[in-house]
Amino acid sequence: MHEFSTAVAITENVLNSAKRARAKKILSIRLEIGGLTLLNAEQVKFWVMEGLKETIGAESRVKIENINPEILCKNCGYIGDLHFMDDPTYHLSLPLFTCPQCNSSKIEIKKGKECVIRDIQILK
Ligand SMILES: [Zn+2]
Structure with missing residues (x-):
């Protein structure tokens, strides 16, 4: 469940940044995940989207770019x-x-x- 804890940290970070910027809504989020983290990008995406439910980020698009080592x-x-x-x-x-x-x-x-x-x- 490494992906889950990573996603929770990302979600908190995104929501805090959006709050600081006085956002009404988050439109999209772009993440970069390196090949050496051994994280499953699809799982991270899934948990980030779960974490954003019922927040201002509920409708945002989450895009993940894999970075080659x-x-x-x-x-x-x-x-x-x-x-x-x-x-x-x-x-x-x-x-x-x-x-x-x-x-x-x-x-x-x-x-x-x-x-x-x-x-x-x-x-x-
Ligand atoms: Zn060498």
Whole structure:
């Protein structure tokens, strides 16, 4: 239920921002979820919409953009996606935190760990 707690935090954040902006209605919400958060975007969306029921955000459109992971290898300078390992036992894709080019674990994660509210459109 990682998605649920994430969605609750997002919903609270959205409603607080809308309140501060004196919004009458929330029109749309755009979220960005990185591939390394291992969050199920559809589930996050579902729980956000549940959380917005009977609020000024009840009719808002929720859009989620998935952000592809990007790493920088400090060993060979590789910049790009991480390799994912499919685990048939758990049916999960687990990211391997090593460089796909030289196998070094001295990597820096540039993108993919974000779970942010990118944009909120409101009606005043
Ligand atoms: Zn490398």
